[in-house]
Amino acid sequence: MAMLNQVSSQDVETLYFNHHGWLLGWLRRKLDNSFDAADLAHDTFVRVLRKRELEALREPRAYLCAIARDLAVSHWRRQALEQAWLETLATLPEPIVPSLEQRALILETLEQIALILDALPMRVRQIFLLSQIDGLTYPQIAAQLGVSINVVQKAMVRALMQCYKVLYRGG
Known part of the structure; x- marks a missing residue:
């Protein structure tokens, strides 16, 4: 070592x-x-x-x-x-x-979101985006990805905990 x-x-x-x-x-x-x-x-x-x-x-x-x-x-x-x-x-x-100040804040927020998503494992990120961006339900996500609803639920918990950690505890 x-x-x-x-x-x-x-x-x-x-x-x-x-x-x-x-x-x-x-x-x-x-x-x-x-x-x-x-x-x-x-x-x-x-x-x-x-x-x-x-x-x-x-x-x-x-x-x-x-x-x-x-x-x-x-x-x-x-x-x-x-x-x-x-x-x-x-x-x-x-x-x-939006104003230049609003544009800068929005761009900064988008960058934070990208960093949060990049920190997630690929499957967790995919499930999170299908839920939050595409508006799919957990059963729809499970069917689309060929996984159980339990897998989708656990992935969402993991993704939301990562978001919480970054946004409210600084990383």
């Missing part, structure tokens, strides 16, 4: 000095955008700084890639949500269009 060490600013500084340029290039190729790559490279090292303990790194680039990949996925999800939201806004009549 690898030893856990307290993260020192010297450790992060060395990691940054040795790998920032490489990580920035890797992110540029993934994102095809220098500005977003710079932001995500910065955010990667901020995440490293926030860790209280750091596993002894045998593969620092793999470690940084894992963090950066998670940040890139969140970045792409946010872009997709933002694009879908903008397309929805474009279809609204002028008097209904």
